[in-house]
Amino acid sequence: MSMDFEKEEVSATSNQLDEETLFVVSQTFKALSDPTRIRILNLLCSGEYSVNDLAEKLNLGQSTVSHQLRxxxxxxxxxxRRAGTTLYYSEDDDHVMNLLKQAIEHAIHH
Amino acid sequence: MSMDFEKEEVSATSNQLDEETLFVVSQTFKALSDPTRIRILNLLCSGEYSVNDLAEKLNLGQSTVSHQLRxxxxxxxxxxRRAGTTLYYSEDDDHVMNLLKQAIEHAIHH
DNA sequence: TCAATATATGAACATATGCTCATATATTGA
DNA sequence: TCAATATATGAGCATATGTTCATATATTGA
Known part of the structure; x- marks a missing residue:
């Protein structure tokens, strides 16, 4: 068995990000890089919404919203959560939502 | 003259993001959504680097690095900052670098 | 079971993105 | 001024991305 380094220590030593970290980080920011997705997530900050609710409130096609939600x-x-034929979507990642809120706050106050 | 609302109040009322905020936020995250740019910015966390330094350390083409730096x-x-023919690049936005660091930390510890 | 409603899906399309190659530009020292 | 070095730039290319359209799927109430 080889020495058991933490990722943290490796990156502290080499100053380079490993492949997996790079993938996760880029994927996360990619999710937040599109105006439509930002608007959807921003609305979900204030509660649950069905696909049609989102489409109406944001003036988007039902298909567009469904694709982005997927x-x-x-x-x-x-x-x-399902209620009959209606699906109510809500946020599911505090950390990422927090990144979004920070960026919005920063953009608004500058 | 019309009433002078703050952007903050508008968004608090309508729960919608204005065009400009949406643009700034999406642009910011777009910058952080590419692995190459993430690697460049992550290196710049630790100090100044010339274009060639970055290219060598990250195993990228000089042109690639130059394009991304632009x-x-x-x-x-x-x-x-210029020193002769060499340009030393460094970070210039604490807030965005902070977002990047948070995402990296979160990715590493999960 | 069937119509009505809500949502999901896939193909097609236009546009955006990132890299590479070749070459241009700029600064320095001789 | 000229060669050497560092960086910037533009065109071309392959791939990724986001939307739309048409249609499929799923759930419910009658």
Whole structure:
């Protein structure tokens, strides 16, 4: 068995990010880099919304919203609960939502 | 003259982000959504580097690094200082670098 | 079971993105 | 001024991305 280094120590030593960290970080920011997704996530900050609710409030096509929700769902940034034929989506990642809030706050106050 | 609302109050009322905020936020995250740019910014966390330094340390083409630095420069995320023919690049936006550090920390510890 | 409603999906399209190659530009020292 | 070195730039290319359209799927109430 080789020495058991923490990722933290490795990066502190080499100053380089490992492949997996790089992938996770870039994916996270990619999720937040599109205006449509930002608007969806921003609305979900204030509670649950169905697909049609989101589409109406944001003036987007139902298909567009559904596609983006699938994207966000795959990254586990949102989750949903079913009520009949309606799916209520809500946020599912405090850390990422926090990054978004910070960026919005910063943008607004500058 | 119309009433002078703060952006903050508007968004608190309508729960919607204005066009400009949306643009700034998406641009910011777009800058952080590419592995190459993440690696460059992560290195710049530890000090100044010339274009060639960055290319060598990160195993990237000189042109690739230069193009990405131009991108980051336009968003004012990096700046440079000249020393002869060499340009030393360094970080220029504490807030955005902070977002990056948070995401990296979170990715590493999960 | 069937119609109505809500959502998901896939193909097609236009646009955006990132890299590479070749070359241009700029600064320095001789 | 000229060669050497460092960096910037633009075109071209392959791939990724986001939206739309049409249609599929799923759930419910009658």
């Amino acid at each position: 994207f966000l769902k795959q990254l586990r940034l949102v989750k949903y | 991108f980051l420069k336009q968003l004012r995320l990096v700046k440079y």
